[in-house]
Amino acid sequence: MRIALLTEGGYPYAVGESGVWCERLVRGLGQHRFDLYAVGRPSVTGASLPLPPNARLVRAADSEGTSGNLLERAALGPARAARRAYGRRDRRRFTEAYERLATGLCAEEDTTGDTADGLAGAFAEGLYGLAELACERGGLPGALRSDDAVRALEAACRAPGARRGAAAAGLPDHLAFAEHLDGVLRPLSLDWYEEDALGAADLCHAAAGGTTALPGLLAARFFGTPLLVTEYGAQLRAHYLSGTGADRSAPLRTLLAALHGRLAAEVYRQAALLTPGNAHTRRWQERCGADRDRIRTVHPGMAADRFDGVGEDEESGDPATLVWVGRAEPAKDLVALLHAFAEVRTRQPDARLRIVTVPARDPGAELYLAQCRALAAQLFPDEAAGAHAVGENPVSFEELGGPEAPTLEDTYASGAVVVLSSVVEGFPAGLVEAMFCARATVSTDVGAVVEIIGGTGLVVPPRNPRALADACLALLRDPGRRYRLGAAARARALELFTVEQNLAAFRGIYLELLSRAPVRHRPGDGALFAHPAEAHVPGSWTPRAVTAGTGAPDA
Structure with missing residues (x-):
């Protein structure tokens, strides 16, 4: 199985709990091939951990948007600069998508589920619209910081029914939010969404939610690749508790909280399976709208x-x-x-x-x-x-x-x-x-x-x-x-x-998710009988329950 492992500033570069867990996962599941995608690693060049034979670093993107592999990062330059400047049609497409995203962020939710679902849907439509534009045009070259984006955000903040905190936002808040949004949505402009990159993966496994899982979210959108999200601490909770934004204004904090909340909810909604590391993280995911049927607690493994x-x-x-x-x-x-x-x-x-x-x-x-x-x-x-x-x-x-x-x-x-x-x-x-x-x-x-x-x-x-x-x-x-x-x-x-119970859990989860996914033939895979004949037969092939002691299936 070919696994695209998405990490944030982590394996194979970082040291810490996330990097250790990723290394144990890759080395412990040696029967699978792991393609590593490092999101948001530091821009400074640092020593990386040695990779086992079943893993390779396919892409890496630092905080400045540089994208490439370990050996070619310096030669590739900035991540997916646009092939040419946006014309009138592309600018209109960007503005429409951005307006939908801004409406989903700024509008105040009431107590009815329909309104909440509608705002989440507006955010998702805007997000995927921007992603499709970036895919077709080679990226979003400064568009997220453009005057069109700032005007669209300002209009959404002042529209009837906007959040009270967002309505008080001024121009400095709009500009600061545009800069932050550019960093959060940078994965949209990476050159990762090709048939030989994420398009070749059987499964995307994100080692965290939020921005880390965003490339997997787009792979699910573009290629139908199942997305597995593992969180040993809720990213949204970490954002709320972070003290780095203490100097930000209240309206800006309102907009940023709405952005990270919407992104987390969309990741949870689209993931094929969520594997929180504990019940505390699981409760956070459920509060963000995650379906309980797609949540399975997997405790982190530690060397005993x-x-x-x-x-x-x-x-x-x-x-x-x-x-x-x-x-x-x-x-x-x-x-x-x-x-x-x-x-x-x-x-x-x-x-x-x-x-x-x-x-x-x-x-x-x-x-x-x-x-x-x-x-x-x-x-x-x-x-x-x-x-x-x-x-x-x-x-x-x-x-x-x-x-x-x-x-x-x-x-x-x-x-x-x-x-x-x-x-x-x-x-x-x-x-x-x-x-x-x-x-x-x-x-x-x-x-x-x-x-x-x-x-x-x-x-x-x-x-x-x-x-x-x-x-x-x-x-x-x-x-x-x-x-x-x-x-x-x-x-x-x-x-x-223990590490053993953690590996056993993910070994079974990988096979389960792959069994649910449709078979995808790729040019040049070349392996005879790689896909069993029964995989082409329509209908469910899940074995029915067997009655204990009789060996016969239930009627």
Whole structure:
């Protein structure tokens, strides 16, 4: 099977969770051929991961619109510049399509489903109209930032029934939105929609929704290629929570939220199957209008073997030590954790807390970490002068990879209880790692925490230091309960969250989607008997259910 894998700034270039998952998928499903399409990778040239024999980088597009393959990127130049300037007819086609798209974005929805469906349909018509124009004319050369586009957007914002926030938008907002829209819709102008590119794929698999899935959306439109969308965190949620647009005006934020909401809804509506990584992401997809019948939760796979040494020795670690591991950022709520530990320390004086941070490039992480250090010094004034080392100070701040915490395995093995204190989470991978290590956990009820824990750990409300302290003390004072919960956590993690179960799920999904898709003969495929004869017979060939114990099909 030929899979077009769509990634955003990820495999084979980026390091991180998305890149690791893509690499495991490609290497684990070696019987399939993977054509990699990297959307939005950085414009600077960076080292790429080595590709296995069953994968090749077909296209890549950076944030400036440069498109090409790994070896020819510099020679190809900008992505699909127009063959010639738009004439009157093409300008009219662009304006009509853009007006439909802008109407779908700016009009206010009421409580009736018909109106909502009509606006979503208007957005979709405008989007596909622009895509067809770009395909025929070689791209959208600055048209999305043209005066015609700005005037069409301004008219849609001021039309009767427009969103209240959009109606207040001024010219600076219209220009800023046009610039953002040009970046979001850049995949429309890429040279990916040819018979030897996405047109040759049996299946498009997008590693995220939104802009990443847009080329797959167009491949489904132009070629009928099934689209599979995997999300381990809802892109729309990430856009809403992003702090990068804090300086934007309220009308501009309204327009951008409408754009990303409409695009997400169209991707969910057209995808053959959605595979969220957890129930939290699944709920976001359903809120955006995704059909429940086309959603199937597939938990992300994580390498469990690296934690075998810790998981098989549940008695390791200091029985009075709490461990926290993660990125230092306000969403992790280390402030609440420190206040909770002050309560723990009052009631159990020998308790210790290790805060192990993952190295981050965000300059705000150091500032937040400095604030947390200052708070720890205030909460433990008599011991603040001591060295920050486990055994000498009740709270230690360390960095993963340092001498005190060289590896994750060593970090989790050092304590009896692993704590997660976040106020915002998607799928907390660190919690699964602690479960692989057979550690009892105390977590706040955010994101997919309850789904992951499943009764094998204690869960408390977020922003509640007293509840967090009580749960930690309950486990610190009961070694037998810690052991039972840790063993159950490891068994659950090995059943649900391994690389093997993730690969097995996608192996079956690929075959299922291909069996539904119509057979497409391509010139020069040349393989004798590549398509079985029964594939040409009309009607359903899905086997009927077999009655248990009789071996006969149901009547």
